[in-house]
Amino acid sequence: METLMAFVVGGLFAAAIYMMLRRSIVKLVIGLILLSNGANLLLFTQAGMLRGAPPLVPLGATQPEGVVADPLAQALILTAIVIGFGVLAFAVVLIHRAYEVVEADDMDQMKDTDT
Amino acid sequence: MLLAILSGFLLATVAPAVHRQTGMNSGWVLAILPAALFLYFLSFLPAVGSGESIVISYPWVPGLDIQLSFLVDGLSLLFALLISGIGFFIVAYAGRYLEGHKDLGRFYVLILSFMASMLGLVLSDNLISLFVFWELTSITSYLLIGFNHEDATARRSALQGLFVTVGGGLALLTGLVMMAVVTGSYELSEILSSGDALRDHGWYVAIVLLVLLGCFTKSAQVPFHFWLPRAMAAPTPVSAYLHSATMVKAGVYLMARLNPSLGATDLWLILLGVFGALTMFTGVFMSIRSTGVKQVLAYSTVMALGTLTMLIGVGTDTAIMAAMAFLLAHSLYKGALFLIAGILDHEAGCKDFLQTGGLRHALPITATFAAIAALSLGGVIPMFGFVAKELLFEAVLEAPSLSGLLSLLTVASAILVVAVAAVVGIKPYWGPRVETPKTPHHEAPPAMLAGPAVLASLGLLFGVGVAMVDRGLLSAAAGAVYGSPVETYLSLWHGFNLPLMLSLLSLVLGLTIYFNWDRFRTATGFMDDLKRFGPERAYDKSMDGLVSISEWQTRVLQNGYLRYYLLTILLSTVALVTFSIARAGGLEIQMSLAGVRIQELAIVAVLLLAALVSVTTSSRLGAVASLGAVGFSVALIYVLFSAADVGITQVLVETLTVIMLVLVLFRLPGFLGLTPQALRIRDAVVALAFGVMVALLSLAASSTRFADSISEYFIRESEPSGFGRNIVNVILVDFRALDTLGEIVVLALAAVGVYAMIKLRAEDNRK
Amino acid sequence: MTDVVVSLFLLIGAGFMFVAALGLLRMPDLPMRLHATTKAGALGGGLMVIAVGLEFFGDVAVAARAAAIIIFIVLTAPIAAHLIGRAGYFVGLPMWSKTLKDELKDRYDPQNQVLLSPGEVSSEDKPDRDKAE
Amino acid sequence: MRPEVALPVVLPLLFGAISLALWRYRTAQRVIGVLGTGTLLAAAVWLLLATWRDGVLVMHMGNWQAPFGIVLVSDLLGAIMVVLAAISGLATAVYSLTAISKRHEHYGYYPLLHLLLAGVNGAFLTGDIFNMYVWFEVMLVASFALLILGGERAQMEGAIKYVTLNLVSSAIFLSGIGLLYGLTGTLNMADIADKLADVEDTGLITVIAMMFLVSFGIKAGAFPFFFWLPASYHTPQVAVSALFAALLTKVGVYALFRVFTLIFTQDVGYTHEILLWVAGATMLTGVLGAAAQYEFRRILSFHIISQIGYMIMGLALFTPLALVGGVFYIMHHIIVKANLFLVSGLVYRLKGTYELKELGGMYRSHPILGLLFLVPALSLAGIPPLSGFFAKFILIRAGVEAESWWIVFVALLVGLLTLYSMIKIWAEVFWKAQPEEHANRPAPGPKGTGVMYGTIAVMAAMTVFIGFGAQPIYLIAEQAAHQLLDPQIYIDAVLGDRS
Amino acid sequence: MLEVSIFVSYVILSIALGLTFVRLVIGPSLPDRVVALEMIATLTVGFIAVYTLSSGVTAFLDVAMVLALTAFLAAVGFARLITKGGGVHHD
Amino acid sequence: MTRELNIQSLILRSASQLLLPLLLMFSIFLLLRGHDEPGGGFIAGLVAASAIALHMFAQDIHQAKRVLYADPRDLVGWGLVFGVISGVPAIFKGQAFFTSQWLEFTMPILGKIKVGTPLIFDIGVYLVVVGSVLLILLTLAEAED
Amino acid sequence: MIGPLAWNILLAMLWMGFTGSFTGTNLFIGLALGYLVLAYALRGIPAFANYATKVPRTIRFIGFFLWELILSNLKVAYDVLTPTYYMKPGVIAFPLEARTDGEITIVANLISLTPGTLSLDVSSDRKVLYIHVMYLDDEAEVVKSLRYLEHRALEVLR
Ligand code: NA
Numbered sequence A: 001m002e003t004l005m006a007f008v009v010g011g012l013f014a015a016a017i018y019m020m021l022r023r024s025i026v027k028l029v030i031g032l033i034l035l036s037n038g039a040n041l042l043l044f045t046q047a048g049m050l051r052g053a054p055p056l057v058p059l060g061a062t063q064p065e066g067v068v069a070d071p072l073a074q075a076l077i078l079t080a081i082v083i084g085f086g087v088l089a090f091a092v093v094l095i096h097r098a099y100e101v102v103e104a105d106d107m108d109q110m111k112d113t114d115t
Numbered sequence B: 001m002l003l004a005i006l007s008g009f010l011l012a013t014v015a016p017a018v019h020r021q022t023g024m025n026s027g028w029v030l031a032i033l034p035a036a037l038f039l040y041f042l043s044f045l046p047a048v049g050s051g052e053s054i055v056i057s058y059p060w061v062p063g064l065d066i067q068l069s070f071l072v073d074g075l076s077l078l079f080a081l082l083i084s085g086i087g088f089f090i091v092a093y094a095g096r097y098l099e100g101h102k103d104l105g106r107f108y109v110l111i112l113s114f115m116a117s118m119l120g121l122v123l124s125d126n127l128i129s130l131f132v133f134w135e136l137t138s139i140t141s142y143l144l145i146g147f148n149h150e151d152a153t154a155r156r157s158a159l160q161g162l163f164v165t166v167g168g169g170l171a172l173l174t175g176l177v178m179m180a181v182v183t184g185s186y187e188l189s190e191i192l193s194s195g196d197a198l199r200d201h202g203w204y205v206a207i208v209l210l211v212l213l214g215c216f217t218k219s220a221q222v223p224f225h226f227w228l229p230r231a232m233a234a235p236t237p238v239s240a241y242l243h244s245a246t247m248v249k250a251g252v253y254l255m256a257r258l259n260p261s262l263g264a265t266d267l268w269l270i271l272l273g274v275f276g277a278l279t280m281f282t283g284v285f286m287s288i289r290s291t292g293v294k295q296v297l298a299y300s301t302v303m304a305l306g307t308l309t310m311l312i313g314v315g316t317d318t319a320i321m322a323a324m325a326f327l328l329a330h331s332l333y334k335g336a337l338f339l340i341a342g343i344l345d346h347e348a349g350c351k352d353f354l355q356t357g358g359l360r361h362a363l364p365i366t367a368t369f370a371a372i373a374a375l376s377l378g379g380v381i382p383m384f385g386f387v388a389k390e391l392l393f394e395a396v397l398e399a400p401s402l403s404g405l406l407s408l409l410t411v412a413s414a415i416l417v418v419a420v421a422a423v424v425g426i427k428p429y430w431g432p433r434v435e436t437p438k439t440p441h442h443e444a445p446p447a448m449l450a451g452p453a454v455l456a457s458l459g460l461l462f463g464v465g466v467a468m469v470d471r472g473l474l475s476a477a478a479g480a481v482y483g484s485p486v487e488t489y490l491s492l493w494h495g496f497n498l499p500l501m502l503s504l505l506s507l508v509l510g511l512t513i514y515f516n517w518d519r520f521r522t523a524t525g526f527m528d529d530l531k532r533f534g535p536e537r538a539y540d541k542s543m544d545g546l547v548s549i550s551e552w553q554t555r556v557l558q559n560g561y562l563r564y565y566l567l568t569i570l571l572s573t574v575a576l577v578t579f580s581i582a583r584a585g586g587l588e589i590q591m592s593l594a595g596v597r598i599q600e601l602a603i604v605a606v607l608l609l610a611a612l613v614s615v616t617t618s619s620r621l622g623a624v625a626s627l628g629a630v631g632f633s634v635a636l637i638y639v640l641f642s643a644a645d646v647g648i649t650q651v652l653v654e655t656l657t658v659i660m661l662v663l664v665l666f667r668l669p670g671f672l673g674l675t676p677q678a679l680r681i682r683d684a685v686v687a688l689a690f691g692v693m694v695a696l697l698s699l700a701a702s703s704t705r706f707a708d709s710i711s712e713y714f715i716r717e718s719e720p721s722g723f724g725r726n727i728v729n730v731i732l733v734d735f736r737a738l739d740t741l742g743e744i745v746v747l748a749l750a751a752v753g754v755y756a757m758i759k760l761r762a763e764d765n766r767k
Numbered sequence C: 001m002t003d004v005v006v007s008l009f010l011l012i013g014a015g016f017m018f019v020a021a022l023g024l025l026r027m028p029d030l031p032m033r034l035h036a037t038t039k040a041g042a043l044g045g046g047l048m049v050i051a052v053g054l055e056f057f058g059d060v061a062v063a064a065r066a067a068a069i070i071i072f073i074v075l076t077a078p079i080a081a082h083l084i085g086r087a088g089y090f091v092g093l094p095m096w097s098k099t100l101k102d103e104l105k106d107r108y109d110p111q112n113q114v115l116l117s118p119g120e121v122s123s124e125d126k127p128d129r130d131k132a133e
Numbered sequence D: 001m002r003p004e005v006a007l008p009v010v011l012p013l014l015f016g017a018i019s020l021a022l023w024r025y026r027t028a029q030r031v032i033g034v035l036g037t038g039t040l041l042a043a044a045v046w047l048l049l050a051t052w053r054d055g056v057l058v059m060h061m062g063n064w065q066a067p068f069g070i071v072l073v074s075d076l077l078g079a080i081m082v083v084l085a086a087i088s089g090l091a092t093a094v095y096s097l098t099a100i101s102k103r104h105e106h107y108g109y110y111p112l113l114h115l116l117l118a119g120v121n122g123a124f125l126t127g128d129i130f131n132m133y134v135w136f137e138v139m140l141v142a143s144f145a146l147l148i149l150g151g152e153r154a155q156m157e158g159a160i161k162y163v164t165l166n167l168v169s170s171a172i173f174l175s176g177i178g179l180l181y182g183l184t185g186t187l188n189m190a191d192i193a194d195k196l197a198d199v200e201d202t203g204l205i206t207v208i209a210m211m212f213l214v215s216f217g218i219k220a221g222a223f224p225f226f227f228w229l230p231a232s233y234h235t236p237q238v239a240v241s242a243l244f245a246a247l248l249t250k251v252g253v254y255a256l257f258r259v260f261t262l263i264f265t266q267d268v269g270y271t272h273e274i275l276l277w278v279a280g281a282t283m284l285t286g287v288l289g290a291a292a293q294y295e296f297r298r299i300l301s302f303h304i305i306s307q308i309g310y311m312i313m314g315l316a317l318f319t320p321l322a323l324v325g326g327v328f329y330i331m332h333h334i335i336v337k338a339n340l341f342l343v344s345g346l347v348y349r350l351k352g353t354y355e356l357k358e359l360g361g362m363y364r365s366h367p368i369l370g371l372l373f374l375v376p377a378l379s380l381a382g383i384p385p386l387s388g389f390f391a392k393f394i395l396i397r398a399g400v401e402a403e404s405w406w407i408v409f410v411a412l413l414v415g416l417l418t419l420y421s422m423i424k425i426w427a428e429v430f431w432k433a434q435p436e437e438h439a440n441r442p443a444p445g446p447k448g449t450g451v452m453y454g455t456i457a458v459m460a461a462m463t464v465f466i467g468f469g470a471q472p473i474y475l476i477a478e479q480a481a482h483q484l485l486d487p488q489i490y491i492d493a494v495l496g497d498r499s
Numbered sequence E: 001m002l003e004v005s006i007f008v009s010y011v012i013l014s015i016a017l018g019l020t021f022v023r024l025v026i027g028p029s030l031p032d033r034v035v036a037l038e039m040i041a042t043l044t045v046g047f048i049a050v051y052t053l054s055s056g057v058t059a060f061l062d063v064a065m066v067l068a069l070t071a072f073l074a075a076v077g078f079a080r081l082i083t084k085g086g087g088v089h090h091d
Numbered sequence F: 001m002t003r004e005l006n007i008q009s010l011i012l013r014s015a016s017q018l019l020l021p022l023l024l025m026f027s028i029f030l031l032l033r034g035h036d037e038p039g040g041g042f043i044a045g046l047v048a049a050s051a052i053a054l055h056m057f058a059q060d061i062h063q064a065k066r067v068l069y070a071d072p073r074d075l076v077g078w079g080l081v082f083g084v085i086s087g088v089p090a091i092f093k094g095q096a097f098f099t100s101q102w103l104e105f106t107m108p109i110l111g112k113i114k115v116g117t118p119l120i121f122d123i124g125v126y127l128v129v130v131g132s133v134l135l136i137l138l139t140l141a142e143a144e145d
Numbered sequence G: 001m002i003g004p005l006a007w008n009i010l011l012a013m014l015w016m017g018f019t020g021s022f023t024g025t026n027l028f029i030g031l032a033l034g035y036l037v038l039a040y041a042l043r044g045i046p047a048f049a050n051y052a053t054k055v056p057r058t059i060r061f062i063g064f065f066l067w068e069l070i071l072s073n074l075k076v077a078y079d080v081l082t083p084t085y086y087m088k089p090g091v092i093a094f095p096l097e098a099r100t101d102g103e104i105t106i107v108a109n110l111i112s113l114t115p116g117t118l119s120l121d122v123s124s125d126r127k128v129l130y131i132h133v134m135y136l137d138d139e140a141e142v143v144k145s146l147r148y149l150e151h152r153a154l155e156v157l158r
């Protein structure tokens, strides 16, 4: 499964980057979302993938029976998802405001600042 | 000692206040300090004259071997006395010359700082503290040259001077550091006694070149001489003098100082000799070609600097003694002449020698001392200048190599110097009265006359009584430069020998030129055209080039296109990673699709296809919807592989993201097909390359495992120690609560940011 | 026994899911696609969740969650369908060419922001004014 | 238990939270702004002294033993960074009292400031690689919000580039963490270093190191990743610019220092050689970028980049002295660059523009400001005896000792070109007479500039002090470099001496 | 018996997912895509149900519970967007 | 269509009256059991925020604000304060920050109950999430109008 | 309706307390027993009498509805699965008897849940429900069955 996931991750990164290289700021944001999904899945893949064994301790037990999935990686991904969401919220509103100010969904009209 | 050097800076900080308090006498009041310093340094003379050298050290940054250590020997004492002695006259003179000038207070600050920096420079034993003072002279000099800062030319000249000297200074720093690395010490006193350590080291050539680059730029040697006459933009002859006759000698000082360690090689002789001689001739020639008072004096200073450099390069004991004598002589007459130029300007408003004449009636005292100083410049017996010139001829004639070339250039220069001396000493005062911008009504005030009078007179006095300076100061100085006591002594009369002949010859030819001044100038006029190819052009070109390169780089790199920034970054990443993989000899990768279930395959397929659709669709909201599909597929993957909380979170976040996009995007226009096909293909290639890279890394890292995960600990301890059965949540709120805290801070910040972004704008719109 | 029942529910549920998906793909216009997904989807999902509830029969937690899921589906699916169908109508998506009648046509009154019932006429939107425009 | 290790993180978090909760009360926010950053500085100094005295300090957050829980680790580099962050935070807070408008205060300026500092300090102190990612994000989002406070077009345009490129950096960082976790199964940096120490086949590690190089390179504003910086740093409120200029890129530099001394030291000949090229290119492109600029803050922004190059140079040469130089450089630069931006803000306050061509005559009208500008400006250019000189000097000596001639040459050349830019500002803003046509530009005016002057003066005094009192600074930097070069000190402190 | 049904269900759901996805891609209008998205959410509930049966772990039902609620929210959001006139003129 | 149609759905409006309490209950449920089963402050917060967001879509912003009662900025601020403060008590026992402190009660009927700082922390998380998400959504919706 | 329901739940709780078993099955038993007790003991009080009749009605309605749901789903399934379309769709205006917002919402949603019909919108005067019908072969028949559904639902609701 890790092999398959490598393709998924690679695919998500590629799609994200292609989107970010477009002129449209909306596509930029879509790219950011894909990018964050890709990075999260990469982390998930690296922790090793296990079916049907959530890291939960049964009621009354002190430890799960048998092998369970890596809870640490899950916690990290959860954190990363939330952070990604916060950042994304900001980015989305930013492009919205930028669009209002610049009046075009075109990055090429947002280059005066630099030069 | 430290106090002596820093006193200049300390006084500088209060100088404006002193100036306000003492008004028109401020010059005299402030001049007390240099006078006191002069006396203080004079007190070292007996000891130093008898061959001692004194080292005084204060710790500064001992960790870096940087001390504030000072070395008083003949050389540094000679310089210290010149600086403080002349400094006294300068400060006193400035008080009157700039009387009523609105920036006189600031002027004192600069001039006193400058003086202190020079003192520090020549007295430093530690190479780094020497360098510190070196750079301080550059900065203070910059501020002095640009004193008339509202004038664009002044600013430009100041920058030029600064840029050339600091640039050279940086080379010097490298040279000094290399010297220290080789000898293991930054202390001059130790380096100078390190014998052939430097000369024998593989870095020797580099060190010499770097050090000389610093010295040549500072001392305006060809081809870096161009900045010095420009520096005459300085407001007054006073400051003009200071850095044309004092600061620039810093380079000469350092060459002299390092001569025992770096000198006595062919490289040293050739570099110093040739460049010095060229500078000498160029300086005096340009001097002849100039007419501006300060210009003429400045170029003649260039000539003197060249002479000194050449002499140090020649390096025989005669040459060194000649250098010291010439140094002293030059300081005296050039100081006098600059100050006199100031009087001409102050009283008659004249800035060009050709526009003057017949001032002897109005300014009789000035005229007298001008004549005396000019005689010394011209090297006429019995002036001290004559003594120095005789020795100069002798030194070049005896030079161990290049003697012919050096002699030729020296004689040619000497001839021209005589003409220059006549121009500055005779032209303004004799002959018919020429209308000047101001009509002088009276002689200059005593504060302004004191300097020229004393300095010019000393030129005469030391000439007649050579012994006064010979065996104490100058021989000690020469000894310090030579590295061992010198055998040569000065005398006014050496008998009829070749040097005397050359002296007479130069006198005659020089006067001939003076009396045929116009014809000579016309004949040499073509030389001005050569300036176009000179080093100043190179400087200007490189400055323009700097700006062009900068603009070009900005156009290319910082071009404003986000996607090019991204492209650059991504391609760099791919390149770095690929190169590293290649270097590692490839990655170990195990690929296997065994055990993948059909539903997983389906979900992965949908995920990838949805991603593809969101990328390729021409509909903006279609892309958002596809994104939703990606999100749900990802959530399903989390769920199918045992991550319930993550799955829930993914679903919720996905939904909220969609809602947010929906709230935000609905006023935005649809996608435009903005990019040509070729560019899309290019971007697709880059994107794929990056994707492949990440996939490879993921595979490689999955195939390799160096250690077991620490998550075993959480699985074991969650319930017993964290009192929770949802291990993920226990990690989030207990084991790694700090992460979660950071995470909610991010969320809070994002919310505040969004709020500010929208509300602040709304508020603006209302206004 | 349980296995058979659970399997039955599961397979029938999955079958309805399939019907919903196929309907979504095959149906010629938006309202009819909604018909397929809302009903068949909800039913299919519900049946499959019931299968889970049966498998873990007696486990309150599972039963409660299964019930909650079904309730949520039943509560939300028709509302979502209504909203989407209505939205599609709002923006004037074309209906299938064989649609027999449309009594909702022209009943939205943008002037007053109301949806008129049949026969009701907007006070400001008299037929003669329509003609004048 | 050493509370001082966590205080620099906890305090700003707490102050940020409280001032966010008190968002209605402007005065309270201002008071907390100054008092909070002041307290932070006290705590930071406490930490530095404690670290100086007792060596690397560790707090196991939540009392979970390493490597399982998150540790906060204060080695000297971390403690130094925290002190510098606190100084720039306090300076910004004080300066902001008059420099930031009521409206901006109303929309969360002070909470953002505190939380930014929390993020920065968290990044400096954490001993956990994922936790570092979290603090990076805290810092980043706080900076996003501060960046757009005002909502002008330039801010939006700049922010889009800033946000995008930094998010790319974050994604690469996160991916790198994922890969490292996959290899070592741990997040604690000391533990990672420990587990990688015995690995024989280091190829893959070096490859992953490149991911970190890129990610932190972007944050640090190194070549060829710096584009976001000149695109955005001149757009926000100037107090914000100052804080950013002082801190944000330095977090990237810090992270480079941390991972390339602790974790990725398998193949120094390769990785640090790359770093050296990055350093040289960063210096050059940064300084060249500035030469064509005629806007005060743009010039300063480009110079951040070139200065970052020097710091990376210290890391890349990887000798004890070079690391000393790098650390010294960071210390010097944070103070100096923040101050230059503050000066630009004061100039704007008085003249209403940042355009050099429109400015002028300030040496005549504001000589004190001129002096206060010259101190940091000349220091930046490395003119002795100011702080920047020693920073450059150490690096050059290190370069000479390592016989890396080209980098020495570049470092010197860039110093000269830096001087060119600083002198350009000096000549245009202070020396040149004010052009007539811009003489009457509306400006906020001199009201309340006393506080700004005060801040600038104190920072300038620090610059002078670091120069004249270079010895203590050197000693600290030396000790910090010593700890960096011997990662076992760090590892033992975190994981306990297990031998 | 149950294992076979689980497998068959997975296959059916996978095919259904594929069909739904085609609708998502071809649209043609935004509401069509939204319906497809809703359907994907419903299918996800189905997947989770099957998965719960196959793994015997009931914790994943919580995901289904949340899904059932939130997918609806997305639809509400989209409906509002469409109703307000966004996203149609340009699609 | 020449003019924007802005007719609220009656069905949605009245359904939201029912869904709102349901969702809020669900969110509290998720919050409290998060330590043992899937859930927790973050997930619960998102659900609560979704509930209010639904109300906002179904009714209007003012209704949503009225239901929320507190200003979202307060929620964010105080949530953060909760989150940070929960890590502080340990310091008074000489333990590291964020060392969890537990109190054990024995209550009639409910039996043994453990209350600890992680729960306070989780509540802080919950408040911040609710506050932040709603601050964003409400602000956006307001700007949209 | 709320009051009696609360009583019923309370009784169920008590039952669980008495028996000391807090399982789902026991809760179900408690609820059933509680209902019986209430229906019998308090049949004199109108609210409780109403409750007593409504509970079986509700259960019957749910059964009816589920049956309808499955039946008509099969019809749609057949249409979907076979190549030819048998649909004769149209939008009709269905005059509502339900009056309150709650009633209208529930009726509309029930209609949406039954295959073949989909509530599109309610007129602003709340008198008419616009319904998309999939098989409009006989409009009168459709309206009749819709009416029947509405009646049964309202029976439970009122
Ligand atoms: Na959480």
Ligand code: NA
Residues within 6 Å of the ligand: G111, G112, G113, G114, G115, G116, G117, G118
């Ligand atoms: Na129906």
